[in-house]
Amino acid sequence: MLSMIVAVAKNNVIGKDNKLIWHLPEDLKRFKNITTGKKIIMGRKTFESLGRVLPNRKHIILCNDVEMNVDNENVEILDDLKLLDKYIESDEECFVIGGATIYKLLMPFSNKLYITHINQEFEGDVYFPEIDDNEWSAIEKEKGLTNEENPYDYEYVTYIRK
Numbered sequence: 001m002l003s004m005i006v007a008v009a010k011n012n013v014i015g016k017d018n019k020l021i022w023h024l025p026e027d028l029k030r031f032k033n034i035t036t037g038k039k040i041i042m043g044r045k046t047f048e049s050l051g052r053v054l055p056n057r058k059h060i061i062l063c064n065d066v067e068m069n070v071d072n073e074n075v076e077i078l079d080d081l082k083l084l085d086k087y088i089e090s091d092e093e094c095f096v097i098g099g100a101t102i103y104k105l106l107m108p109f110s111n112k113l114y115i116t117h118i119n120q121e122f123e124g125d126v127y128f129p130e131i132d133d134n135e136w137s138a139i140e141k142e143k144g145l146t147n148e149e150n151p152y153d154y155e156y157v158t159y160i161r162k
């Protein structure tokens with residue numbers, strides 16, 4: 001099964017110039033806790049924006065360039081969405097970690113969303129799709145820690161497909 005994990009601004013912005021806009025170390029810590037030991041699925045641009053292979057996670061990268069190669073045993077590159085079927089159909093929870101193109105493509109095949117809602121609007125160039133109340137139920141809500149290092153009002157919300 002696929003789950004999505006993302007941090008989203010109030011106006012649905014998730015990034016700008018192939019980077020994250022905000023710096024929220026508490027949310028990055030949570031991302032690490034949730035995804036460590038799991039498979040993470042991402043688009044080529046998000047992989048480039050990470051700048052490295054994240055430890056203890058198998059990376060599945062979507063890319064149309066059949067020549068793309070990353071010399072790392074924890075990286076698999078797929079040039080066809082159909083090749084994700086085995087992860088969609090598996091009982092194992094695999095995490096879609098972005099970016100905008102991949103969230104939009106895979107939302108219909110996802111069953112769970114781990115959203116960090118940042119209660120502020122940002123200017124950006126990529127967006128998370130609308131979370132439709134008719135399709136998703138919030139099952140867990142937790143306010144994020146706000147302090148000097150994490151200077152935003154934000155909330156972690158987990159949704160499951162209705």
Ligand SMILES: NC(=O)c1ccc[n+]([C@@H]2O[C@H](COP(=O)([O-])OP(=O)(O)OC[C@H]3O[C@@H](n4cnc5c(N)ncnc54)[C@H](OP(=O)(O)O)[C@@H]3O)[C@@H](O)[C@H]2O)c1
Pocket residue numbers: 005006007008013014015016017018019020042043044045046047049062063064065078079080081097098099100101102103105126
């Ligand atoms: N706020 C958050 O939590 C969060 C999380 C992740 C990312 N982001 C942000 O999202 C932005 C990146 O998103 P993005 O939409 O520009 O890029 P992306 O979704 O990361 O990657 C898009 C790329 O994926 C490949 N791809 C897409 N569909 C494919 C398909 N059907 N088959 C094979 N390959 C396919 C293509 O690579 P090729 O061009 O190589 O063919 C495409 O250019 C950045 O700003 C990043 O910081 C934010």
